[in-house]
Amino acid sequence: MAAVLQPKSNRRATQGAISIDNVVKIYDPDGAAVMAVDHCSLEISAGEICMIVGPSGCGKTTLLNAIAGFHEITSGRILLDGEVLCSTEKPKAEPGSDRIVVFQNGALFPWKTNLENVAFGPIMQGAMSKAEAIEKALDMMADAGLGGVEHNFPGEVSSGMRRRVEIVRALMNDPKVLLLDEPYRALDSLTKSVMHEALLEIYYKNKVTIFFITHDLEEAIFLGHKVAIMTTRPCKPKKILEVDIPHPRDYSVLTSRRFRELMEETNDAVHEEALKAFAAGEKEG
């Protein structure tokens, strides 16, 4: 496996820098204002894997939805390569193919085959003819180890396969940023380890910026250049960790001394927030 993980291209990503600047999000259901995100600032450089770690319901997904353009922000601004996506004046970004989301429970269209799903984006954007899109989709799927399931429906393959198909579908759009919302949450730990290496492999070939939400610290340190540990609601960075383990990485990293040191360094911060979230949850319940 390690041999496959060698980077095929050394191209450095020059696009996809995200700058989150003092973003506030207040939900206002029935007049009871709930602050989900509190003056959150975070810089993500082009081509970086940034892992967002925080307890469930802390507001991580709110941030992701703001970048993707699915929801409005209350104030602050988010920039992509220096261009304003959304701000206090224009609270909702336009969804676009430069920022593609891979959803928590998957959002492959069940009525399309895996191949039709993968080829969907370029056809929609008019970037390729149908034949070209199909050809490229077949290439990319074969490359990602998905040869053989092209003509199956998503419901016919394992959940691990489905995630991989969805990531390939996202990459077909040639995005600057990949937004992953706990994509491996529902997978068992063995499948997860396979998926991690597969993701890195895809990343080394494509070098997109990855904004990856998780609450698994081990996953975060293993994959990320940068790990942002978020506070429980309202959400903002509590601690930002630069992971100095060089890429390309493989699973042997998990047993290295540096990895364990980084785990120790951050474990307390994560645990502290988890406890707070738990206590807050008890009050709500």
Added chain:
Amino acid sequence: MAIRKKALVSSSLWRGVVSIAVFLVLWEIGSLSKFWIKWESFEWLRNALTGIDLKPVYLPWIGAVPAPTEVLHAWAGVIGDAGYWQSWYMSFFRVMSGFVTAMLVGIPFGLLLAVSRTAYGVGFPVFEVLRPIPPLAWVPASIIFWPTQELSIAFVTFLGAFYTIVINVVGGARSIDVRYFQAAQSMGSSQWDIFRRIILPGTLPSIMVGSSVGMGITWNVVVAAEMISGGGSQDAGSSGGGLGFFIWNSYVGGSYEQVVVGMISIGIAGYVSSELLRAVGARVTPWMRLR
């Protein structure tokens, strides 16, 4: 795997055959019981029951129902009769025309209610007030309104399927996961693309469910409407009135075996329609067979 599947199919077929056979035998025995059980032997029970209540009690008696063999005999009598097949044709034609019209009107109407807030606000309240009115309550109004009997029966049949199809389309379209819309939007789909590639296929399974329920109601309605309105075309007499009128006419004429022939004919016709619909459903929603 394939062998096991094959065995399963044939064993369920086997069970079906046995269950129908047992049903027919029990029915035959029950029906023939009039020859070996005398009504008078139950006089004491009747007297006892009458004693509690003041009116005389009549007990239902399966001996009053024609036996399967008699029904079969009556069937053999009408099977070569063009009038009997004309009844089949009339009912089938009415069901299909009402049902297809209900789909042609109901699916676009349901989709419109689902995608447009304005349409929903304006259209749904009226729809919801009209929906609880049973189709059969429309029969008199329908006869008054439509110029011919045939059209009034077709209209009532149409109503039977229409409401169910619309409700299912609206519900189906509204329950499509928001993530599909978000994903499609991110990948650059226009509003029309989203309608054609997300809403339409996403609603198809609900359309099929609504259709199969609607098809059942359509058969209920057509038979009752034929009975009430006297079969539609008076000049055709007993031969042109559809299966509902066939039953009613047989009843009035005292031919109880033919009543049962008509009933079973409707059962078979309904079964055939459902199977047709299922085959269509499997073809247009191939991804659903995985569930």
